[in-house]
Each structure stands twice: as structure tokens, then as C-alpha cells.
Amino acid sequence: xxxxxxxxxxxxxxxxxxxxxxxxxxxxxxxxxxxxxxxxxxxxxxxxxxxxxxxxxxxxxxxxxxxxxxxxxxxxxxxxxxxxxxxxxxxxxxxxxxxxxxxxxxxxxxx
Amino acid sequence: xxxxxxxxxxxxxxxxxxxxxxxxxxxxxxxxxxxxxxxxxxxxxxxxxxxxxxxxxxxxxxxxxxxxxxxxxxxxxxxxxxxxxxxxxxxxxxxxxxxxxxxxxxxxxxxxxx
Numbered sequence: 001x002x003x004x005x006x007x008x009x010x011x012x013x014x015x016x017x018x019x020x021x022x023x024x025x026x027x028x029x030x031x032x033x034x035x036x037x038x039x040x041x042x043x044x045x046x047x048x049x050x051x052x053x054x055x056x057x058x059x060x061x062x063x064x065x066x067x068x069x070x071x072x073x074x075x076x077x078x079x080x081x082x083x084x085x086x087x088x089x090x091x092x093x094x095x096x097x098x099x100x101x102x103x104x105x106x107x108x109x110x111x
Numbered sequence: 112x113x114x115x116x117x118x119x120x121x122x123x124x125x126x127x128x129x130x131x132x133x134x135x136x137x138x139x140x141x142x143x144x145x146x147x148x149x150x151x152x153x154x155x156x157x158x159x160x161x162x163x164x165x166x167x168x169x170x171x172x173x174x175x176x177x178x179x180x181x182x183x184x185x186x187x188x189x190x191x192x193x194x195x196x197x198x199x200x201x202x203x204x205x206x207x208x209x210x211x212x213x214x215x216x217x218x219x220x221x222x223x224x225x
Contacts, residue, residue, distance in 0.1 A: 004154075033212065043201065043215040056212060091154055093213075100213055102147075102154035 004103035006092050012109045018080040021106045024073055025094030033100065034067055034077050035091040043091075049075065082110045113138045113204045117216035125224045130174075130189040132219050134202035137183065144185040145203040145213065146176055155201060161185060172196070197223045 005024040013019050025032050033048040047057040049069045057067070064083070069075040079086055089107050093100040118133040136142055143162050147155040159170025166178040172195075176187045185202060202216040 035215075042217040045212055045214070048212050093155075099145075099157060099160060102156070104154045 004092055004094050004101050006090075006103035006106050008106060009104060010107045010109075012111065013082055015083055015110055016081045017110075018078065019082045019086075019108060019110075021077040021090050021092075021108070023075045023077070023092030023103060025075070025092070026096075026101055027073065029094035029096050029101075030072075031095045031100075032069060032075050033093040033095070034075070035093065035102075036088045037091060037105070038088045046077070079108075082108075084110045086110050113142065113214050115202050115204050115214060115216035117200075117202050117219050119219055120217060121220045121222065123222040123224060124192050126194055127191050130187070130192045130196065130221065132187040132200050132202075132221065134176075134185045134187065134216060135183050136185060136202070136204045138204055143205045144176075144178060145205070146170065146174070146185075146187050147201045147203060147215075148172075149199045149201065149218075151198075158187070158200075192221075192223050194223050194225065197221055 007022045031050050034046040036044045036046055046059045047067045048055055052069045065079055067077045087110050089105045091102050091105045093102045114137045116135045124130055145160045146158040148158050149155050158174050159168045159176055161168050161178045169175045174189045176185050178185050199218045199220045201218045203213040205213050
């Protein structure tokens with residue numbers, strides 16, 4: 001398996017634009033997580049899915065953020081409209097039994 | 112609720128010296144505990160995990176950690192530091208039952224001096 005695949009690796013966008021981050025989890029994993037990493041706040045859990053169903057989205061900062069998991073092999077995190085304070089590295093992780101595997105992350109810069 | 116506290120955001124040791132990274136957890140239920148390592152511009156990689164079996168857990172790259180319930184600690188150690196150990200290390204906790212989400216500490220940046 002190629003591991004958790006995230007795209008794009010880098011994204012630079014202008015404030016106000018819509019941004020969509022993509023994640024392909026490891027096949028067979030039933031949980032998927034979206035994290036955000038910044039210098040100020042460290043690693044924050046934004047949302048996680050179990051069997052494609054959102055279980056806890058309490059970490060989603062505001063309504064501008066939304067996440068979907070239409071099937072077991074794909075998830076998206078959308079920010080609309082984007083703001084400079086959304087600049088961060090966004091990680092997707094998938095897990096089987098109590099072990100999470102992380103993607104390489106998407107470095108988002110909003111200018 | 113669960114939480115993790117990593118003592119020391121930066122740790123610096125000499126090559127060949129002992130590495131000790133501290134982690135204390137808070138959990139109302141028996142926890143699973145993890146250490147992850149993050150190299151620059153990379154995702155997080157699992158070093159080791161405690162899942163209620165042996166209290167001394169051995170991981171990759173010569174690291175190990177000991178679960179001490181009485182101290183609510185799960186410190187990470189390595190007898191002899193190598194230059195390639197320079198990275199950021201994260202302690203994390205999750206519940207054994209129920210939700211699987213990982214709660215991470217703030218991370219400790221390890222620097223190795225030649």
C-alpha cells in the first residue's frame with residue numbers, strides 16, 4: 001500500500017478563494033482524521049470519520065471549514081472563503097486498530 | 112476528557128548522550144499511548160505504542176518508553192543519541208474503548224549537538 005495520500009502537497013491561494021484538500025486513506029482503514037498543524041497551536045484535530053460518517057467535528061474552527069467522506073477511499077477538506085490565518089499544514093490520517101498513519105500533509109498558504 | 116502534556120518544547124543533547132523526552136497524560140479511562148516522530152517537511156511516523164500489555168515498550172530506531180500508571184507518565188528514552196534523531200516528537204493518547212481519536216501533546220523539538 002502506498003500509505004495515506006494527500007494532494008496537493010503545496011497550495012498557495014489568495015484570500016477569499018475556495019481551497020479543497022484531498023485525502024486517500026489506506027485501504028481497509030475505517031477511521032479517517034483531519035489535523036491542522038501550526039507553530040502557535042501545534043497539532044489540532046479538526047474532524048474525524050468512522051466508516052465514512054463524521055463522528056466529531058468539534059475541532060472545525062468555523063463554518064468556513066467543511067469535510068466530506070463520500071466513500072471509504074476518499075475525503076476532502078474544504079475552506080471557503082479562505083483567510084490568511086488558515087495558513088498551516090493540514091494532515092490526513094487513517095487508522096485501523098488503534099494505530100494512525102499520517103499522510104505527508106498539504107502546506108497551505110493564503111495570501 | 113483526555114490530554115497530554117509534554118514537558119519541554121525544546122530538548123538539546125550531545126551525540127551519544129541519553130535522550131529523555133517527557134510526557135504526562137490525563138485520562139479518565141485506561142489509555143492507549145503513542146509516540147510519533149516528525150522529520151522536517153514530513154508527516155508523523157509512529158515510533159511506539161502502549162496498548163495495556165507490557166509497560167516497557169520498545170519502538171523503532173532504538174527508542175523505548177515506559178508506562179507508569181502511578182505517575183501518569185509515558186516518557187520516551189534512547190540510550191545514545193544519533194544525529195539522525197533530530198526531529199520533533201509528539202506524545203498522544205486515545206481511549207481503549209469508544210472513540211479512536213488521538214489527542215496530541217504540543218511536541219518536543221529534539222536537537223542533537225555534534
